[in-house]
Amino acid sequence: MTSLPPTLQDWFDTKGWSPHPHQLDMLGRGADPATLLIAPTGGGKTLAGFLPTLVELIEKPQGGLHTLYISPLKALAADMRRNLTGPIAEMDLPIRVEDRSGDTSQTRKKAQRADPPHILLTTPESLALLISYEDAPRVFAKLERVVVDELHALAASKRGDQLMLCLARLETLRPGLRRVGLSATVEDPPALARFFTSAPCPVLEADPGPDPDIRMLATKTAPPWSGGGGVYAMDDVLEAVRQHKTTLIFHNTRAQAEIFFHNLWLANDEALPIGIHHGSLARDQRQKVEAAMVAGALRAIVCTGTLDLGLDWGDVDLVIQVGAPKNVKRLVQRIGRANHRYNAPSKALLVPANRWEVIECQAAIEAVHARDLDGAPRGPGPRDVLCQHILITACAGPFDAEALFAEVCASGAYATLARADFNACLDFVATGGYALRAYDRWQRLKQRPDGRWQLRDPRATQLVRMNIGTIQDTDTLKVRMRGSRAPLGEVEEGFAASLTPGDTFLMGGKVVRFESLREMHVEVSRERGRQPKVAVFNGTKFATSTQLSARILRLVHRADLTALPNHTADWIVLQKTVSHLPQTGRILVESFPHDGCAHTCIYGFAGRGAMQTLSLLVTRRMEERGLGPLGFVATDYATLIWGLEPVEDPGFLFDRDGLIDGLETWLGENALMKRSFKSVANIAGLTPRNFPGKRASGRQATFSSDILYDTLRRYDPDHLLLDITREEAMRGLIDFGRIEEMLTRTRGRVDHVITDRITPFAAPLFLEPGRIPVEGAGREALAQAEADRLMAEAGLG
């Protein structure tokens, strides 16, 4: 076993600490080119990552940047600086540690480039910016190690791809660079290692610690048949909070967190200090809650994914997950937030929001105990991120296409990139990549006589640097109390536009009344009422994972249902008696009349996104057959369609070729495609979000990316960005992969049950919000009716 140098050993001794085995193990591997450490929350991952750096700098002091630490959160980088500077000062080591992010001042940033610290803590975006400067070779000349924290979180988005491209660049600037990835528990560590580098990368797995203590919250009332939010369990949740020191109450969406917090506050007779934290709240609101949390002043925080990561918040001894976890891996990571002491079990309670979620929660608990994590394999490195990387590279100076291609392929994320695809990206960056090539001016990059590429206009660097990054802000508007300038938080532009004066909604746990939509903000006033009229905004919806869906299907078939509460077990038995239970290898379809309409319920278990897509495709086919579908509502498990005529033989609905045909025609027009295009166009640099200086003209000068999308579809349908958009939509919003998975698993085997009434499993769908009318000629008629009503109301008709 590797031993620590005396200075470090003494420091550990004075603290009465001893390093974890995996921390020493990492030290022993300090000279390896690449290592991935998997350790649970609270396992001292970060110290394990930094130990080799400290040892090297103690044993062989050097000037210049030695170690680069990258984390997904600015706050985490700042936190890390505090955690490192303490011990470094105590040991009196001549090591300089600084952090760098969008919040760092310009002067400071310049100084960091001129005279870099030994250890620089930063984010992927700030690193990309550093790499775009001409002096990058000098800044990174002595770099020895890169430590990437929360690699699992970065790998889940394009930020990870961008980071991997930057690391490939660093490797070119500084051959022999060593890298270490730190990750929470993931389902497939070797796959994460392959993403991290195309070179061999051993995986070190720390002792995962004891099994968590996880169960469903026993509630006085049974959960409702449908809906989310878990408001029925309020008293029981409060009781659990009372019995613990500090509780984190996780929700899947911001809207649900708001509603829950509002109700929790109404039921909180003892006035226990409880806060709320989510991404739509104004920054200072969030910071207030964070500070109160660190000070131990709060008994509970109602929160969303914003608290999934990183910051060590001390004494959390209970995690409550409200609503189905949807994904076992995320559940495990959330549970890890309780009890940062490594060797004690974390304690968690699940609160299903409805009957289906009772089954899902039980399936998830079993998966956690079986350590059976879920996750979809990563696709190839996205090409829009590559386009941006080519631009960033060009900002730093002329580059050789051949060498850049080799460098990009050396990153794990782009190891399988084809040369033709690389060339298409280069062509897009250089000329726009349009079929029509009329003007010389359509050149962003030009080739020099020596064959290398450079920016045509060096002033373009400013625009590129201002638009670095892959994080897509949805268009949001600030919410302000009338007569005040301080924002309360943010809402999506679409939500704001749907409000009429007098509507009430929740913001930061308060009911507010919508007054007006000003140019850049939403003005609200205080509302005394207790019940908000509109509550939905920013509903990020996760889909139940493939693995968890499979567990649910197996669970309902179990002979012994005692693992489930009686109310749910009885419901399953009733469904089995009246209809069929859905099976893994077959699609269950139920047909029954209700309320004058023919209803069709399809149990696909493909997750919410895919079930919505399936509904759109299936209703299209029904329309072609003259069945007159009128609308549908989809959940993670099933979709309910209503229409004029009953489906006699549902087999034709699941014909793979028919579905794909429908997809091709329907896809192009779809709003989801436009949303994907918008993000692709932003990242690839077609539509920059930020411009230097003031905009030349007023707001009417900017036009939406939808117009560009329509124009490209009409005049240049094979354009690179449309191709990327299609690929992304199929994987992301449209989730066609899950439909294909469903079709493969069921291979055309359909159980069709025709009954004269609603079945037990279909019943909750009638209460589900989010009913979607089937598009058709009806839409124009709808708009006309509303226009007529408005005119009549105004006495102008």
Added chain:
Amino acid sequence: MNAHVFSFAGTDLHFLGTGALYWPARELLCVSDLHLGRSERFARRAGALLPPYETRDTLTRLEAAIEMTEPQIVVCLGDSFDDHAAQSGLDDVARLWLIRLMAGRRWVWIEGNHDPGPVDLGGTHMAELPEPPLTFRHIARVGAAGEISGHYHPKARVAGRTRPCLVHDSDRVILPAFGTYTGGLRTDDAAIRDLMRDEAIAVLTGPRPLTIPMPR
């Protein structure tokens, strides 16, 4: 015809769902803010390389409006070109196309803030066109009456969808932008709201023009 017909300054005007305005009494077709050559201007200024198809698309739609109404006079209400260089930078296809559309009719280029100079494509170039009882100019003037203008690119929302729209009251008509690469300004923006009377109407473009009280 797919049009919203309304009475203004004692005469009947037809607003086409495509965003063009037709005045039958004078056989006059008016379109505003074509912004031809916008992508070219962006490319020239080392901004983004937008798809270079908007001139083709705008002219296709303009040609359709001309074929439908067969006007004697066509009035382009300013900002026809995204800037002066965009006008001289028009490619031959677009140039010939415009000349073909101009043949056999009077063509008036009103000057806008983007394209203040004369146009070397033929037609008449004017600061504004008085055609009693109407006056055509690019930017609305406070206190004017019988005025047809553009410039603001008004847009409004109904049933969850935002579209370019025409707004009018008893004194003035403001046309939406006809060009493909043009954004819009909501009618409740002070710049538009302050110009229009309380009873102003908005007519949204689309397959069927939709009439609503102007959102303010």
